[in-house]
Amino acid sequence: MHLRTIRSILRLNGKRVLVRCDLNASITNGSLGADDLWKLKSVIPTIRYLRRKKARIILVSHRGRPKGYDHDLTLAPIVKKLSSLLGVTIPLWHSDFDTYEKRSKELKPGAIGCLENIRFNHGEERNDERLGRSLARLADIYVDDAFGNIHRTHASMVAVTRFLPSYAGLLVQYEVEHLQGLLQRARHPIVAVIGGNKISTKILLIKKLLRRVDWVLLGGALANTVLAAMDYKIGRSIVEEDMRSWSKSILHNKLKVPLDARVAPSIQSSAARYAAIGAVRDKEMILDLGPDTIAFYASILKLAKTVVWNGPVGYFEDQRFAVGTKELVKVLTHIKAKAYVGGGETVKAVLEENAEDKVRFISTGGGAMLSLLEGRPLPALRALQK
Known part of the structure; x- marks a missing residue:
């Protein structure tokens, strides 16, 4: 299996890049366990690569298995920790896709935004084509770096790829090369x-x-x-x-x-x-x-x-x-x-x-x-x- 990877993209400067990553982590007494912290750090190489190339980055992830909105499964504490690890502020966007699209276009090169837990959308786990199309409105390029979710046929993993040029992130590339x-x-x-x-x-x-x-x-x-x-x-x-x-x-x-x-x-x-x-x-x-x-x-x-x-x-x-x-x-x-x-x-x-x-x-x-x-x-x- 030979994957298209982000290193093969000739120009990323100013491009909006939708990055499906895995921020699915648990918070206990305000902190991440060693395993979840390690997993969160594995997201960083792809983000840093895209920032160096001056891409405008929109992160997408799930957390837990909510049935609709669940305050206990917001991405807010995870994004706060990721911001700290990267040394950059990452706003968490809570809104509708029209607003998401507006904010994605307002991002400056190298800046990052993150959507709220994608599983708050009922269409995510159904691989809903409309949700995939809505996600595609936010970007010029799609990057999958969520290896831990790669076996799921969900909208942010599969449906969205029908509407955007799609590439593997550095983590997905690394894991596939070792395990395949x-x-x-x-x-x-x-x-x-x-x-x-x-x-x-x-x-x-x-x-x-x-x-x-x-x-x-x-x-x-x-x-x-x-x-x-x-x-x-x-x-x-x-x-x-x-x-x-x-x-x-x-x-x-x-x-x-x-x-x-x-x-x-x-x-x-x-x-x-x-x-x-x-x-x-x-x-x-x-x-x-x-x-x-x-x-x-x-x-x-x-x-x-x-x-x-x-x-x-x-x-x-x-x-x-x-x-x-x-x-x-x-x-x-x-x-x-x-x-x-x-x-x-x-x-x-x-x-x-x-x-x-x-x-x-x-x-x-x-x-x-x-x-x-x-x-x-x-x-x-x-x-x-x-």
């Missing part, structure tokens, strides 16, 4: 670590991985469904019941499942313990990898030349059950394998362990990374192809 064809060109042994909640969202990827890699290590709640398909008793652990039979289709000697686990009667319970898989009590649930599994998975990772990791291997939101994820991150810092990591909580673990310099590639998109590795058709990327 990764499984074909990576050095063996290749180890994939797949965690998270739902096997249903990752089963196609796992099937593809089993054809390409040397080992697939499972963790997180999705491993529970596979363990249930293998007839292990796993108590009250989260299981996708309708995926049990599908999970049997991926059983393979390359596929490794937990040997033991950190279990508890509930997430809130203080009575957590370690138990072998098969010795989980009826009223307990699996919440993290156990020490035997961590050691087993570490021994496999140490053999790798390439590691692909998507999703935490435990209930990462609670530090008591984040041990498995953090311990495997530590393993990555002590091996020579090239590691490719994606997914919000996995990235957060890498950053919390100060391991970002030891990881070859960190993706800003979890679902987008999966889609690209699966080889799934992506209309938003197709619109940027040469």
